[in-house]
Amino acid sequence: xQTIHQWPAxxxxxxxxxxxxxxxxxxxxxxxxxxYRQAAGRGLQLLFYSVGIGQISSxxxxxxxxxxxxxxxxxxxxxxxxxxxxxxxxCAWSSxxxxxxxxxxxxxxxx
Amino acid sequence: xKEVEQNSGPLSVPEGAIASLNCTYSDRGSQSFFWYRQYxxxxxxxxxxxxxxxxxxxxxxTAQLNKASQYVSLLIRDSQPSDSATYLCAAASNFxxxxxxxxxxxxxxxxx
Numbered sequence: 739x740q741t742i743h744q745w746p747a748x749x750x751x752x753x754x755x756x757x758x759x760x761x762x763x764x765x766x767x768x769x770x771x772x773x774y775r776q777a778a779g780r781g782l783q784l785l786f787y788s789v790g791i792g793q794i795s796s797x798x799x800x801x802x803x804x805x806x807x808x809x810x811x812x813x814x815x816x817x818x819x820x821x822x823x824x825x826x827x828x829c830a831w832s833s834x835x836x837x838x839x840x841x842x843x844x845x846x847x848x849x
Numbered sequence: 850x851k852e853v854e855q856n857s858g859p860l861s862v863p864e865g866a867i868a869s870l871n872c873t874y875s876d877r878g879s880q881s882f883f884w885y886r887q888y889x890x891x892x893x894x895x896x897x898x899x900x901x902x903x904x905x906x907x908x909x910x911t912a913q914l915n916k917a918s919q920y921v922s923l924l925i926r927d928s929q930p931s932d933s934a935t936y937l938c939a940a941a942s943n944f945x946x947x948x949x950x951x952x953x954x955x956x957x958x959x960x961x
């Protein structure tokens with residue numbers, strides 16, 4: 739069966755510091771991968787999605803970036819965090835055209 | 850802008866009763882619709898999806914879709930305290946389901 743991992747589970751970072759969140763999927767090949775952010779009291783916001791290695795689509799212009807260095811690895815990065823970057827970051831996977839399944843998430847607090 | 854709207858609640862339902870959760874969407878091109886359950890502090894988990902008009906049943910859950918009215922609902926029969934959670938509705942605007950638009954969720958509380 740497929741398993742999706744995210745780390746770290748929680749993170750507290752100062753404003754202006756860099757960020758790297760990692761997501762890996764097991765038990766499937768060539769998945770579609772997604773990064774979402776859920777801010778307090780708001781809905782899930784799609785940040786990036788990828789249909790293959792090196793293929794990244796950005797949905798929201800901001801100070802975040804994503805990379806997919808391997809088939810089942812998806813990384814969310816920032817060079818300088820803002821207070822507004824605080825939130826619950828969720829990675830999801832799907833097969834092509836399939837339903838999205840979420841990882842456990844990373845709770846990020848920017849101070 | 851494509852939107853999915855849900856009543857934020859909280860919706861309180863007695864144990865054993867039917868809980869009815871509603872969702873409307875603005876994009877007439879939406880093809881598929883998803884219901885996720887999210888416990889406090891946890892990630893969303895899929896309950897079910899629907900893409901044809903009418904009802905779709907899975908155990909205690911029934912999803913209903915009316916594309917003419919741009920309306921999706923989720924019924925939970927024989928509600929249990931473990932059903933207490935936030936329920937997220939999502940719409941996919943393309944057949945590939947890559948771009949899901951989520952509502953802000955309805956918080957459901959089942960009262961023992």
